[in-house]
Amino acid sequence: MPVLSAHWDEKDSFTIAGYQRAGGYKALTKALAMEPDAVIQLVKDSGLRGRGGAGFPTGSKWGFIPQGDNKEHYLVVNADESEPGTCKDMPLLMANPHVLIEGMIIASYAIRANYAFVYIRGEVAHVVRRVQQAIEDAYKAGFLGKNIGGKGFDLELVLHVGAGAYICGEETALLDSLEGFRGQPRLRPPFPAIAGLYAKPTVVNNVESIASVPAIIQNGVEWFQAMGTEKSKGFTLYSLSGHVKNPGQFEAPLGITLREILELAGGVREGHQLKFWTPGGSSTPMFTAEHLDVPLDYEGVSAAGSMLGTKALQIFDETTCVVRAALRWTEFYKHESCGKCTPCREGTWWLVQMLQDLEDGKGTEEDLAKLLDLCDNIAGRSFCALADGAVAPIISSLKYFRSEYLEHQKNGGCPFDPVASTNFAVVNS
Amino acid sequence: MQFTDEQLKIMDSIIARYPRSRSAIMPLLHYVQAIDGYVSPRGIEIIAEKLDLATAEVTAVSTFYTQYRSEPAGEYHVGVCINTLCAVMGGDAIYEAVCEHLGIENHETTKDGKVSLERIECNAACDYAPVVMVNWEFYDNQTPQSVRDLVDAARAGNPPAPTRGPNKLRTWKENSQVLAGISDGLSNEGVSAGAATLRGLKISKGEK
Numbered sequence: 001m002p003v004l005s006a007h008w009d010e011k012d013s014f015t016i017a018g019y020q021r022a023g024g025y026k027a028l029t030k031a032l033a034m035e036p037d038a039v040i041q042l043v044k045d046s047g048l049r050g051r052g053g054a055g056f057p058t059g060s061k062w063g064f065i066p067q068g069d070n071k072e073h074y075l076v077v078n079a080d081e082s083e084p085g086t087c088k089d090m091p092l093l094m095a096n097p098h099v100l101i102e103g104m105i106i107a108s109y110a111i112r113a114n115y116a117f118v119y120i121r122g123e124v125a126h127v128v129r130r131v132q133q134a135i136e137d138a139y140k141a142g143f144l145g146k147n148i149g150g151k152g153f154d155l156e157l158v159l160h161v162g163a164g165a166y167i168c169g170e171e172t173a174l175l176d177s178l179e180g181f182r183g184q185p186r187l188r189p190p191f192p193a194i195a196g197l198y199a200k201p202t203v204v205n206n207v208e209s210i211a212s213v214p215a216i217i218q219n220g221v222e223w224f225q226a227m228g229t230e231k232s233k234g235f236t237l238y239s240l241s242g243h244v245k246n247p248g249q250f251e252a253p254l255g256i257t258l259r260e261i262l263e264l265a266g267g268v269r270e271g272h273q274l275k276f277w278t279p280g281g282s283s284t285p286m287f288t289a290e291h292l293d294v295p296l297d298y299e300g301v302s303a304a305g306s307m308l309g310t311k312a313l314q315i316f317d318e319t320t321c322v323v324r325a326a327l328r329w330t331e332f333y334k335h336e337s338c339g340k341c342t343p344c345r346e347g348t349w350w351l352v353q354m355l356q357d358l359e360d361g362k363g364t365e366e367d368l369a370k371l372l373d374l375c376d377n378i379a380g381r382s383f384c385a386l387a388d389g390a391v392a393p394i395i396s397s398l399k400y401f402r403s404e405y406l407e408h409q410k411n412g413g414c415p416f417d418p419v420a421s422t423n424f425a426v427v428n429s
Numbered sequence: 430m431q432f433t434d435e436q437l438k439i440m441d442s443i444i445a446r447y448p449r450s451r452s453a454i455m456p457l458l459h460y461v462q463a464i465d466g467y468v469s470p471r472g473i474e475i476i477a478e479k480l481d482l483a484t485a486e487v488t489a490v491s492t493f494y495t496q497y498r499s500e501p502a503g504e505y506h507v508g509v510c511i512n513t514l515c516a517v518m519g520g521d522a523i524y525e526a527v528c529e530h531l532g533i534e535n536h537e538t539t540k541d542g543k544v545s546l547e548r549i550e551c552n553a554a555c556d557y558a559p560v561v562m563v564n565w566e567f568y569d570n571q572t573p574q575s576v577r578d579l580v581d582a583a584r585a586g587n588p589p590a591p592t593r594g595p596n597k598l599r600t601w602k603e604n605s606q607v608l609a610g611i612s613d614g615l616s617n618e619g620v621s622a623g624a625a626t627l628r629g630l631k632i633s634k635g636e637k
Contacts, residue, residue, distance in 0.1 A: 085555050086551070090553040095622040115448060128610075132610060160610075164496035165493065249625065250632075328513040329513050332512055332551070
C-alpha cells in the first residue's frame, strides 16, 4: 500500500487539516520524545537511502554532523528537481507539503539545527504557494518557531525560491546559490557536513528522503525494512513518462522492475514497442528492452550498467530517433553547464556540434570515435557530476544504437518522422 | 522613479528571513521583477544598497539565472518545454506552431506586450507531456492547437485556468511576487493532484 502518496486523492490533502486527519504531525510528537541521537540511529537502522539520485544513507549523513561543536547547524532540503524526466518531488509537494515540513522538523531536531531551508526551483508557482502556506500554517500550529512541542526546541524554516538553474540541484552549487552567489559547485572536501551553508555543518537532503522520515518514525524500522530489497529498503516514487498508455507516479517497494510497472500502466502506447528508456533521468545511461527485468533498486541498476538516479522512467518507442534524443539532452547540459570547469563548459559545446552534424547526416564513422574520445575527456574531469551526466546519453546510445547513428549518414539526414512520435500523431494522421 | 515606502518595507522583510543578508538576493530579484517586470537598473541599485554590495555583484548573480530577465516579460510568459521527452511527445511541434502563430521567436515579446515566449528545459511534469508553462503555472498535455488557443485567449485578456494551479491565471508580475515568497492567498485553489499523479494510487486502491 502506498505511503507517500496515500492521501493525494483527497481534495484537501495539502492543507494542515487534511494532513492531520491522515495522522500528520504524530511522528513529530514521537520523535521529540526521543533523544536526538536516537532519532539519527533509528533512521540509520531503517536503511533509508537518499532519493535524490546518489542513494547515500540518510541516517549516516545526519550522523556526520559534529555535535557539541558550538556551531550553528543547518538543514537544507533540495527541492530543485530539474533532472530531465524527474517529476516526483513537485507533485508530492503540491499534494502534501506538510509531510516534508514534518520530516524537516524531525531531521533538524536530530542534527540539532535551529534553521532550515527548502530550496525549491523557481518555475513552479503553485507548488511554491502550497509550500509557503504549509510553512505559515505549521508556524501557527506551533510546529515551527520557539519551544516546539514544549520541548525547548526552536526552529525557523524558510522557503527559498530558485530562478532557473539545473546546476543548483548539485548540493554545493545549491549552497552557494542559497548564500546569494552564482550557483557554482564547490571543490570537496570539505563536505557540507563539515563546512556547508555559511561554512557551518549542514545536511542537504532530497525532498522524498525527508518526506519518508515521518512514516519511518511512526511505524518503525522493521516495518520499513519489510519493503524493498536487501540493500535498498523501503518504498519510493517511480515516475513513468513518455510513450506509455498511462504515465504517472507509481509508488512501489524498491526493486520492482520496469516490466511490472509497465503492466500496471497498461504498457507501451498502442501498436508500438519499447525502444529505449532511462532508469533515473537523462544523466543515467539508457536501457533497452533487454533490461525490462532489471530490479529497480540501487544495486540492480548499477549492476546493469546504469544508475537508479531519481527513478525517472522515460519511455521511448520505436518512432523516436535516438540521435535526436541524445542531441537534445546534450543541448540541455550545454545550456545548464555553469561554466566553472573548462572540460564541461567547452566540451558540451563541442558535443552539441558533433551530434548536430550526425543528426543532420553530415557525420562520419570516424566522428563516432571522436565523439567517444571527447566524452572521455569530459567525464570525471570537473568539480561536479554534471559533465558525467552529459556524456551518459551519448555513450549509452552509441553502445546500443551505433548503427542508427550511421544510418543518418547513409540517409543524408534523420530517417525518422518526428510527427510519428508525438502524442497527437493519431489526431494528425 | 523611486520605490515606495511599502515596497522598501517588503524588501526589508525579505532580508529579515535570513541569518545573513546576502542570502536575500534571489527573492529580492524576484520581487524587483514583480514590480518592474524585469531586473531593472533601479532594482539592481536598491538591492546593492540594501545588501551592501556593489551593483556588479548583484548583476553577476542576476545574469546567472535564466528566470531573471534583462527585458520586461509579457503579461503572459509562455514557456514551451523542449527538453527531450516533451520535444519528442510534441513540444517541438508546439513551439513551432506558437512561433508561427505569434510571429515571434525565443525570448521575444509580442508588440502589444501581452505574450512573451521562451524555450524551457524540463519542468518536472514529464508525466503530463507535452508541457507548457504560462507565468510558471502548469498547462498539461498540450497540443499545437490548444496552445494557439491559449495564447489567443491570453491576448484577449481571458486565458484559461492552469491545469494544476489557481482558478484564474495571474499575470507574470503577480506570480513573480509569489516567487519572492509573498503569499497571494491562492494556495487552496486548484486540485491537490492531477490524474497522472494519482495513477499508481488509484490502481493500488483497485479504482483504476
